[in-house]
Amino acid sequence: MSAAARTIPAPPVSPETAPFWEAAASGRLLVKRCEACGELHHYPRAACPFCGSDRTSWQEASGRGTIYSYSVFRRAPVPYAIAYVTLEEGPTMMTNIVDSDLDAIRIGQRVRVRFVPTDGGPPVPMFAPA
Amino acid sequence: MSIKGKAYIAGVFEHPTRKADDKSVAQLHAESARGALADAGLGFADVDGYFCAGDAPGLGGLSMADYMGLRLRHIDTTETGGSSYVVHVGHAAAAIVAGKCNVALITLAGRPRAEGMATGTAPRNYGAAPDVAFEFPFGPTVVNQYAMAAMRHMHQFGTTGAQLAWIKVAASQHAQHNPHALLREVVTVDEVVSSPMVADPLHRLDCCVITDGGGAIVVTRPEVAKTLQRPRVRVLGAGEAVKHQAGGKIDLTYTGAVWSGPAAFAEAGVRPADVKYVSIYDSFTITVLITLEDLGFCDKGQGGKFVADGNLISGVGRLPFNTDGGGLCNNHPANRGGLTKVVEAVRQLRGEAHPRVQVKNCDVALAHGTGGSLATRHGSATLIMERES
Numbered sequence: 001m002s003a004a005a006r007t008i009p010a011p012p013v014s015p016e017t018a019p020f021w022e023a024a025a026s027g028r029l030l031v032k033r034c035e036a037c038g039e040l041h042h043y044p045r046a047a048c049p050f051c052g053s054d055r056t057s058w059q060e061a062s063g064r065g066t067i068y069s070y071s072v073f074r075r076a077p078v079p080y081a082i083a084y085v086t087l088e089e090g091p092t093m094m095t096n097i098v099d100s101d102l103d104a105i106r107i108g109q110r111v112r113v114r115f116v117p118t119d120g121g122p123p124v125p126m127f128a129p130a
Numbered sequence: 131m132s133i134k135g136k137a138y139i140a141g142v143f144e145h146p147t148r149k150a151d152d153k154s155v156a157q158l159h160a161e162s163a164r165g166a167l168a169d170a171g172l173g174f175a176d177v178d179g180y181f182c183a184g185d186a187p188g189l190g191g192l193s194m195a196d197y198m199g200l201r202l203r204h205i206d207t208t209e210t211g212g213s214s215y216v217v218h219v220g221h222a223a224a225a226i227v228a229g230k231c232n233v234a235l236i237t238l239a240g241r242p243r244a245e246g247m248a249t250g251t252a253p254r255n256y257g258a259a260p261d262v263a264f265e266f267p268f269g270p271t272v273v274n275q276y277a278m279a280a281m282r283h284m285h286q287f288g289t290t291g292a293q294l295a296w297i298k299v300a301a302s303q304h305a306q307h308n309p310h311a312l313l314r315e316v317v318t319v320d321e322v323v324s325s326p327m328v329a330d331p332l333h334r335l336d337c338c339v340i341t342d343g344g345g346a347i348v349v350t351r352p353e354v355a356k357t358l359q360r361p362r363v364r365v366l367g368a369g370e371a372v373k374h375q376a377g378g379k380i381d382l383t384y385t386g387a388v389w390s391g392p393a394a395f396a397e398a399g400v401r402p403a404d405v406k407y408v409s410i411y412d413s414f415t416i417t418v419l420i421t422l423e424d425l426g427f428c429d430k431g432q433g434g435k436f437v438a439d440g441n442l443i444s445g446v447g448r449l450p451f452n453t454d455g456g457g458l459c460n461n462h463p464a465n466r467g468g469l470t471k472v473v474e475a476v477r478q479l480r481g482e483a484h485p486r487v488q489v490k491n492c493d494v495a496l497a498h499g500t501g502g503s504l505a506t507r508h509g510s511a512t513l514i515m516e517r518e519s
Contacts, residue, residue, distance in 0.1 A: 009255075011263035021263075031378075041377035043264035049377035069285070069382055071277035071329045073269065075251050082274045084380055084505075091378030094506075096268045107285045124267045 006078045010121025016046050019058050021122040029113050029125050031091055033059045042091040063113035064088045064130065072102045081105055085127050099128035132367075132397055137223035138355035139363045139515065140233075141170025141348035142473040144454075148312045148461065150241045150342040155187045156197045158239030158344040163198060166346035171358045172233060177348075179204035179231025181222055183214035185240045185464040194237065204231040210372070210509025211501025212411065214238075215347065215469035217511040220368025222349040232351050239344030240464020249340045249465050251328070261375075265506065272413070273337060275505035277329035279382040280416035284331060286383055286431070289419065291331055293434035295322035297415040298335050298458050300442035305455025307484040312339045313459040336415040338456075343463035345470055361480040362518040366400065366494070369393030374507040383431075385417075385500060386510030387424035394496075394512035395426070402426045405514070406492045407478040408449060409471035411500040412456040418442075421498055422449075425512065444487040453478065453487035468499030472513060479517040493517050 013021045023030045032044040036053035047054045070083035081097040083105075097105050098116065110130040115123035143165030150158055159182070167173055180202050186194045191207040194200075206221050208214060215236055222234035242249050250272040256262055283289045299319055305311040317335060325335040355362055371389035395401060402425060410418045419433040427449060428436035441447035454460045454474040457467040475495040477483045494516050502508030 006269075008267050009253075011267050013263065016260075017263060039377065043261055043375075043378075045260065068380065069278040069282040071274040071281055071331075073251075073271065073274045073277075073329045074327045075273075075329070076269070080269055082268055082270060082278065084278060084382070086380075092375075092380040093378065094265045094268050094270065107281065118267055126268075 006080055008116060008118040008124060010118040011124055013122065017044055020044050024115055024125060025122050027115055029061045029063050030058045031061050031087065031089060032056050040090050042093045062088045065111055065127065067097065067105065067107050067109045067111060068092050069107060070097060070105050072105070083127070085111055096126045097128070098126045131227060133220065133223040133227050134366050134397055134399065135364050136352065137226045137349050137365045138352060139219070139347060139365065139472070139476050140350045140355050140358055140360060141166040141172065142476045143169055144345045144461065144470055144473045145239070145343040145463065146310050147343050148310070148341040149243050151244045155239050155241060156194065158241070159186065159194055159237045160198050162239055162344040162346035163235055163237050166235070166348045170348045170360060172348060174198060174200065176233045177235045178202060179222060179225055179234035181206045181218035181234060181236040183207060183238070184209045185238055185466055210511065212413065212466035213468045213499030213501030213509040213511040214466065216472060216497055216499035216513050217370050217509065219347060219349060219365065219472060219513050220370060220511065223365045223368060226349065226351045232354055234349040236347040236349070236469070237344065238346070238464055238466055238469040240466070241342035242465050243340050243342045250337060261506070271329070272503065273332060274329035275503040276414045276416055277332045279420065279504040280331050282382040283416065283420065287434065289434035291323045292319050293438045294336055294415040294419060295319040296438045296440070297412070297418045297442065298322045300440065301412065301452050301456045301458040303443050304453045304487050305459035307486045308455050308460055311455040311460040312341055332414055332416065338413050338458050338462045338467065340465065341461050341463055343461060345463060345473055347469065347472055363476050363479045363515050364518055365513065366516050367394040367396070367398030367514045369397070369512045371510045372507065373510065382505060383420070385420050385424050385504060386508060387421045387498060387512060390510040390512040391425040394514050398514040400494055400514060404494050405496045407453070407475065407489045407495040408451045409475045409497040410451050411467055411471060411498055412452055412458045413467065413500065415458070417500055417504065418451070420504070421500060425498065444489055450487070450489050453483050466501070468501065468511065471497040471499060475515060479515055493519065
């Protein structure tokens with residue numbers, strides 16, 4: 001299956017998350033880092049969910065990760081794989097696995113980010129086998 | 131301050147409908163309320179505390195108080211999805227202990243079936259929620275999110291589809307005796323694992339039913355309960371918790387029951403081995419399996435072995451569960467199964483379950499709710515109740 005076979009809804013962009021989506025448009029994956037406690041988090045927030053500090057900044061991630069879990073949704077008009085991918089940097093994020101035989105996806109598999117166009121919004125980070 | 135023994139569940143009602151084409155949601159709430167109050171031997175005029183959640187139409191508690199003509203001095207509209215009503219019982223008990231009300235009414239109702247809602251299979255967009263941009267584009271549905279928890283459990287602990295299927299088999303064994311159950315046919319492990327795959331590894335028969343309907347619970351202070359002509363069931367302990375993504379430190383192998391369970395057991399002063407019957411939220415088979423581990427009925431990772439071979443079937447196994455057929459076979463009104471979990475536990479404690487599934491000497495029972503999604507964020511609520519001897 002190619003990701004294009006399914007229409008991907010546009011993510012709503014807010015001032016709080018605009019830098020994430022601007023970077024996505026140029027093919028870069030950002031995560032939030034807390035300047036106070038040093039923890040990285042996802043999804044990105046203005047305040048750190050670990051210590052509450054509002055001193056957070058954006059950090060570029062490598063785009064490499066491994067599949068923590070996944071499920072192929074067979075009932076959809078075009079079946080697709082939802083997944084949680086754990087980034088090399090630590091945080092685990094919800095995504096889709098694309099450019100892969102759906103029956104070949106495995107937990108622990110190494111994957112790499114690729115940005116997929118959405119329906120009228122910025123592209124979203126999905127992952128393909130590395 | 132503890133609620134132990136200081137509040138009683140005086141009335142319960144499960145609406146018999148499973149498809150309500152000709153009724154409004156408010157009407158179903160009120161019919162359920164009337165049923166629970168009649169079960170207790172009370173009336174609307176006795177109610178001074180009211181509890182409802184996100185299924186209540188309009189302005190929720192305000193709209194429903196208006197519709198039912200309630201005169202209230204306490205209101206609580208805590209919304210934790212399908213677990214809300216288990217939370218409400220604990221909150222009602224606390225309000226009674228604090229002197230805020232004497233007779234608390236909890237209601238639930240909805241008609242997703244009549245409205246043709248694609249409950250489990252359509253991605254849900256929660257609008258302005260902060261997570262939407264980072265989840266909704268990827269097509270999260272109720273089923274594929276719970277499926278990710280199941281997939282991880284299988285990977286990490288070797289849990290099998292056949293083990294999960296035993297949970298549905300047990301529910302179906304019970305549902306055959308419930309004339310109101312949507313699905314009364316007994317199914318086998320083979321039938322579950324050969325039913326169509328919805329979202330790997332969950333098959334169609336791993337999923338709960340979609341039903342219209344509702345239910346209600348009446349909680350009173352001891353002085354009121356003692357004037358009523360019903361077997362007395364008192365609240366021993368309640369625990370609640372919220373589990374979320376923890377900023378991206380995601381672990382799908384446990385639920386918030388790891389916190390709500392110990393809190394409820396500690397307050398109740400009982401252990402899992404003391405519990406004779408459990409109502410466990412069964413949106414999916416995997417929900418039951420992980421919850422039983424988290425509540426301490428078996429070790430983490432051993433849930434598959436624990437639920438297999440009929441261990442959850444009343445009269446057969448060690449831990450009878452969901453003897454009404456649960457959400458998997460009987461009823462999941464308004465896509466929210468917490469209230470009916472309390473109802474069947476009360477039936478068991480009163481000795482009013484169907485004779486074929488009634489647990490002998492059922493003196494302590496547990497009801498557990500899981501609302502929201504195992505994979506992202508959910509509310510967990512554990513309630514432990516006792517028959518007053």
